[in-house]
Amino acid sequence: MLKRVTLKEVAARASVSYQTVSKVINHKSHVTGETEERIYAAIRELGYTPSYTARSLRSQRSNTIGYSWQPSPPDQANPILDEFLQSMFRTAETCGYYLLCFPYHGEVSRQLDTYRDLIDTGRVDGFVLSVVNYGDPCVNYLLKRKFPFVAFGHLDDLQTFPYIDVDGGLGLHMAVDHLLSLGHRKIAALAWPEDSRVGNNRMDGYFNAMHEAGIEVQPEWVQRGVGSYEVGFNSTLRLLAMPEKIRPTGIVAMNDLMAIGAMAAIRQLGLFPGKDIGVTGFDDAPTARYLNPPMTSLRQPVSSIGQNLMQRLITYLETGVYPEPVGELVAPQLVIRASTTGVETGELSN
Amino acid sequence: MLKRVTLKEVAARASVSYQTVSKVINHKSHVTGETEERIYAAIRELGYTPSYTARSLRSQRSNTIGYSWQPSPPDQANPILDEFLQSMFRTAETCGYYLLCFPYHGEVSRQLDTYRDLIDTGRVDGFVLSVVNYGDPCVNYLLKRKFPFVAFGHLDDLQTFPYIDVDGGLGLHMAVDHLLSLGHRKIAALAWPEDSRVGNNRMDGYFNAMHEAGIEVQPEWVQRGVGSYEVGFNSTLRLLAMPEKIRPTGIVAMNDLMAIGAMAAIRQLGLFPGKDIGVTGFDDAPTARYLNPPMTSLRQPVSSIGQNLMQRLITYLETGVYPEPVGELVAPQLVIRASTTGVETGELSN
């Protein structure tokens, strides 16, 4: 931590006023090519780097974006965190921004305290939110304070804010269509509780696809639970114990973990996933392809979402308007593997 | 972004000089209990929050810690990232620090540029490094600049810097001992290439444990590769094709993914992991318990490592000395499941 080189020293060396140096490096004023060169030379020779702190004190901007997320339970990895973060701060960096990560607090008040602190102390210029639940308190808070943010995920249409979301309904539609195309008619769903926003979005796709195929969904086909392995396992045992007439031959799960539980239950009954019962997951966790059998799942285009969100936010910060469209749904990709087709895809070069 | 409340306004309301207010909130000077109360009342009434930017401009400290990590390949989730990050910024927050995450660049020069920029612009006070490889360029750079950092992982003893590392050697020793106790004698290892620092640390434990048990390690037992599923799979096929005399009955892998590949290979030969061949992994990825069979693996105490690292770094920043010991090895935990014992542990409440 040696003494830092300042604007004034650069200016002295280039024989101009230090304010001129500032203007040059910010491209705020036209100067002669000759003086500009002199200034850049001085900068290079002295190894000058502008002080981020002084700069943001004066300009009232921190060039920092805040992001917080709900930690995963220990038995459930967050399959997209790494990719999402990397895509965000990679994009941010090219625009001169950095990403500040801060803790997620369970209690709403502490959660909001953290956001307030970051805003009031001037540490961040905007936030990226991962919106999962109905009536997210952070969304309301930021809307009320008119503080810039973009969200991964959206709510109902009552509150309008910039977001990108994966079209989970479309995803499940694709999964169901896939099973239908394989000849399945009795297709069950491993769903989240009814108060799950993401879950309901996805389930809509299930219901629509079944309806469009002219199949009446039996109420027993919809098994709800917290999204754990155990729920998937036990629900599947129940499904496969049903009378032949309504016993499902296909199962779509709202996440990978329930699908993994389902496959375990299927095997425990002496059946084989993909041969006897088709199973699909959601998220395409990295291990999905290494399961036995490899699992069909829906992959979210995480990198492009992160990049897109960050770009929108920065655009807003620098221009004052959000690029259209304010909200956007993107399609997931159905990655087909043996848990539905019964045949190895050759994706693994064994 | 309304006008912010400043020290001066608080001071005016409390009828003191604004510098006194500063001293009070920083506990730098003793004042009458009475004036102190007046000041705090004014702060509360006006809703004052100190400007982070102005504060750090003056005090030359950003109260921010930088962290960057190598992104995982898409087929390999980082099983500890979420927990590590959460533990770090949770600890940081209680001390008034935040965590700045920035991109990892493949090319060394760009990587160092990023570190330099963060230092020279004054954005961070210190770094947390994840040190994986021999001769990490960032370590050298930061040592040379005498810039504060702590590391998750360590190198040889030539360069000394504060670190915490999981004792991978001990971990593999435990894994081998576990297999020995189950009666295995011919134990193979799925290893990383020889230039892998982490890999060599772990392999030392394998060799030591075998040596202590009086078993001569056959050269063919050590199969090296990049740590992928495919490497685990193919290496295991080779191992199990060996003549009865040296054909291993136990396999320790340097990571979970190779162990998963090994289990797949075992099954493909009509054998069953845990019954016929014992398999252990490393990292205890969340999905390890949901595999068929559930996999024995070594778990790193990630949360306590993150917390500990952050505390050490902040202690150094505030006192100028690193707490002893400067380097510390912590033991991983062997999580025993059916891939070695052959019996379900009941960890899953099926």
Place this chain on the structure above:
DNA sequence: AACGTTCGCGCGAACGTTCGCCCAATCTTG
């Protein structure tokens, strides 16, 4: 030749803190 315009750059003034020094009043001490 007189007159706007643009160009290139300088200058003073913030931005909101913390730091070091000073001073007056009170308290201790031999």
Place this chain on the structure above:
DNA sequence: CAAGATTGGGCGAACGTTCGCGCGAACGTT
């Protein structure tokens, strides 16, 4: 009881930028 020590608080000066304004010279236009 004089002299030093302590306490409570004020004051000016940074910290390193960016912002807005202004001014002289060069330029092109009637």
